[in-house]
Amino acid sequence: MPDLTARQIMIDTHGPAGNMIVKNIPLGAPGPDEVRIRQTAIGFNFIDVYQRSGAYPLSLPSPLGHEAAGVIEAVGRNVTHLKPGMRVAYMNAGLGAYTDLRNVNADKLVPLPDTVSDEQAAATIFKGMTAQYLLKHTCPVHAGDMVIIHAAAGGVGQILSGWARALGAFVVGTAGSDEKCAIARAAGCDIAINYRNENWMEELLDATKGRKARVVYDSVGKDTFLQSLDLAQPFGMVVLFGAASGPAPDISPEILNKKGCLFLTRPSVFPHNADPERFRANAGDLFDAIAKGFVKVEIAARFALEDAPAAHELAESRTTSGAILLVP
Ligand SMILES: NC(=O)c1ccc[n+]([C@@H]2O[C@H](COP(=O)([O-])OP(=O)(O)OC[C@H]3O[C@@H](n4cnc5c(N)ncnc54)[C@H](OP(=O)(O)O)[C@@H]3O)[C@@H](O)[C@H]2O)c1
Incomplete structure (x- = not known):
């Protein structure tokens, strides 16, 4: 009963x-x-x-x-x-x-x-444990690394930005409005770019003086994934961990070679x-x-x-x- x-x-x-x-x-x-x-x-x-x-x-x-x-x-x-x-x-x-x-x-x-x-x-507990494994296990971030975090003003995004900054990284965030870019900066991003602007990638690379990221954390998927492959430095890592805008397009593994011997992973908080x-x-x-x-x-x-x-x-x-x- x-x-x-x-x-x-x-x-x-x-x-x-x-x-x-x-x-x-x-x-x-x-x-x-x-x-x-x-x-x-x-x-x-x-x-x-x-x-x-x-x-x-x-x-x-x-x-x-x-x-x-x-x-x-x-x-x-x-x-x-x-x-x-x-x-x-x-x-x-x-x-x-x-x-x-x-x-x-x-x-x-x-x-x-x-x-x-x-x-x-x-x-x-869910969003923070996500940031924890992304920063400590998937691609351990060290002082001086440049990281790119898409949707940096979101729930996971703000935690990732602040924690990456505390680890000594140079943190570049993207967000969907100028207001959200201000939130991303307040959360810990050194630079925040509005990725609804048509030329956001050029803006980002101008702001970093052409420097690319050791790791790109991409939870947006469809709208950002291909650009993420262009924003990682040679031998860098693209971490696709969500699909807020829809699933990322299929790619051939050969692209990872052409973009600079990149590493690509699609992890989840649960097995971690x-x-x-x-x-x-x-x-x-x-x-x-x-x-x-x-x-x-x-x-x-x-x-x-x-x-x-x-x-x-x-x-x-x-x-x-x-x-x-x-x-x-
Ligand atoms: N794999 C894992 O282990 C794991 C664990 C937790 C969360 N996640 C992923 O991490 C992401 C963030 O999760 P969250 O719970 O903290 O959510 P959230 O960041 O609060 O919301 C998702 C963000 O995605 C951005 N976005 C871009 N395109 C969008 C669209 N078409 N519709 C809606 N949002 C869009 C929005 O920011 P802008 O308006 O600034 O673009 C929005 O703030 C999600 O993709 C989630 O699935 C993955």
């Missing part, structure tokens, strides 16, 4: 933001390896749009959402390192973060230090944090970066859980910058 009811955002079919509906789902006691969390803040991520729209198809009906923070209410019998009352966060516990109440496997949770609030955690010990170590690195001020948490907007459609519409409008939260 279920003892509680969770309010869960679900989709029955892929499509526009209005397809998201609230369902009341019975929630049983946590399993032996699980804990029950009363969620206090849920992070929006652009992958939620891909999964809702069907760009990344799901098995339907499906819940949505990857990251949240909250307080533990109950623990399963095998869980010894977590206790009721502890504040925790997660980013890789399977779909279903858009809810007020949830049972989550204890290995997927990280306790929050006093220096990180629930809202800060929900705003950064699949191992529980590695997840906790990576999260520790992120929390340390927040405490040192390398990673700043800008909350752009808060929505009630049932207003998830408005949150998605705001993100898709490209008019916002920083993190969007759902508050159950």
